Amino acid sequence: xxxxxxxxxxxxxxxxxxxxxxxxxxxxxxxxxxxxxxxxxxxxxxxxxxxxxxxxxxxxxxxxxxxxxxxxxxxxxxxxxxxxxxxxxxxxxxxxxxxxxxxxxxxxxxxxxxxxxxxxxxxxxxxxxxxxxxxxxxxxxxxxxxxxxxxxxxxxxxxxxxxxxxxxxxxxxxxxxxxxxxxxxxxxxxxxxxxxxxxxxxxxxxxxxxxxxxxxxxxxxxxxxxxxxxxxxxxxxxxxxxxxxxxxxxxxxxxxxxxxxxxxxxxxxxxxxxxxxxxxxxxxxxxxxxxxxxxxxxxxxxxxxx
Amino acid sequence: xxxxxxxxxxxxxxxxxxxxxxxxxxxxxxxxxxxxxxxxxxxxxxxxxxxxxxxxxxxxxxxxxxxxxxxxxxxxxxxxxxxxxxxxxxxxxxxxxxxxxxxxx
Numbered sequence: 001x002x003x004x005x006x007x008x009x010x011x012x013x014x015x016x017x018x019x020x021x022x023x024x025x026x027x028x029x030x031x032x033x034x035x036x037x038x039x040x041x042x043x044x045x046x047x048x049x050x051x052x053x054x055x056x057x058x059x060x061x062x063x064x065x066x067x068x069x070x071x072x073x074x075x076x077x078x079x080x081x082x083x084x085x086x087x088x089x090x091x092x093x094x095x096x097x098x099x100x101x102x103x104x105x106x107x108x109x110x111x112x113x114x115x116x117x118x119x120x121x122x123x124x125x126x127x128x129x130x131x132x133x134x135x136x137x138x139x140x141x142x143x144x145x146x147x148x149x150x151x152x153x154x155x156x157x158x159x160x161x162x163x164x165x166x167x168x169x170x171x172x173x174x175x176x177x178x179x180x181x182x183x184x185x186x187x188x189x190x191x192x193x194x195x196x197x198x199x200x201x202x203x204x205x206x207x208x209x210x211x212x213x214x215x216x217x218x219x220x221x222x223x224x225x226x227x228x229x230x231x232x233x234x235x236x237x238x239x240x241x242x243x244x245x246x247x248x249x250x251x252x253x254x255x256x257x258x259x260x261x262x263x264x265x266x267x268x269x270x271x272x273x274x275x276x277x278x279x280x281x282x283x284x285x286x287x288x289x290x291x292x293x294x295x296x297x298x299x300x301x302x303x304x305x306x
Numbered sequence: 307x308x309x310x311x312x313x314x315x316x317x318x319x320x321x322x323x324x325x326x327x328x329x330x331x332x333x334x335x336x337x338x339x340x341x342x343x344x345x346x347x348x349x350x351x352x353x354x355x356x357x358x359x360x361x362x363x364x365x366x367x368x369x370x371x372x373x374x375x376x377x378x379x380x381x382x383x384x385x386x387x388x389x390x391x392x393x394x395x396x397x398x399x400x401x402x403x404x405x406x407x408x409x410x411x
Binding site for chain 2: 001002004005006008009012013015016019020022023026027029030033034036037040041043044047048050051054055057058061062064065068069071072075076079
């Protein structure tokens with residue numbers, strides 16, 4: 001009995017010593033691990049602070065790089081337009097069945113154009129209008145913003161009214177295409193828009209408020225410098241062709257040989273388009289789409305009040 | 307009675323016969339030994355559970371350390387990459403500014 005007790009006690013003491021030693025070691029490890037963890041956490045906090053400081057600097061530098069690159073591209077384009085005559089075919093007030101015909105002609109000639117579309121026209125034009133929007137995007141043309149409602153008395157009654165209409169057209173185009181176009185043409189153009197603002201809003205300042213805000217939000221407002229006058233059937237197909245070609249020819253005498261040709265979504269335009277293209281080609285002009293910063297004309301909207 | 311006690315005492319050498327007093331003493335000593343053994347066992351069991359707790363805490367601390375180390379390494383790498391990006395962007399911006407100035411003239 002005593003021997004058994006002594007044996008058990010002995011074994012217990014040995015085990016206790018082993019366990020005690022193990023505990024001592026583990027406790028020291030715990031202390032060491034906690035100290036190291038604290039050091040790593042402090043280092044992580046320092047890194048986080050540095051990363052927080054670096055993030056805005058990188059965003060700022062990226063934005064500056066992007067903007068500078070765009071300006072450089074624009075300058076390069078302008079330089080090109082000094083020697084390389086270029087025509088920009090632009091079509092306002094679509095889309096409709098006529099747009100599909102315009103797209104067919106452009107496709108046959110392998111030419112890309114810019115379409116300033118109207119929201120009510122798209123929504124009320126049935127499947128042809130929606131099909132035209134899809135084709136404009138798919139076939140590599142530029143989709144651009146004109147207005148949701150082409151009603152001067154409504155959209156130029158105040159800056160708020162304009163942007164209410166603007167929000168509707170951007171939302172519609174975003175829903176249909178997944179992106180928001182960044183090129184804008186004011187209904188009737190910037191020159192007339194000033195008069196409409198004075199008439200319907202009581203001040204030309206409203207026009208400057210509209211244009212300044214558009215630029216501040218990253219949009220580019222572009223007019224035209226060749227008017228085909230195809231907005232009325234009174235002009236007729238022959239005169240549309242004549243206006244387009246002679247207007248483009250006149251631009252060849254300018255420092256920047258860029259012709260932004262204004263056309264509309266009409267049956268006469270469809271009839272005249274092939275002849276317009278042939279006439280412009282005879283002037284040795286190339287065709288391009290409007291892009292932000294890539295276009296030079298005095299017709300770009302003035303953002304500053306005179 | 308005295309007679310029997312004597313007999314028992316006289317036959318001690320040939321058998322494990324002890325006096326009552328000795329027997330009680332031996333019992334007491336045995337009990338003490340047993341008690342010590344029980345206490346030693348109890349202490350061992352207690353220490354075993356303590357050891358298990360400490361081991362678990364050690365594992366937990368080691369896990370936290372590994373996470374903190376990984377996070378620090380990740381953040382360090384991210385910081386290094388961001389510094390490189392910023393340096394590259396700054397260099398690109400310098401080049402673009404020079405190009406812009408030359409084109410603007």
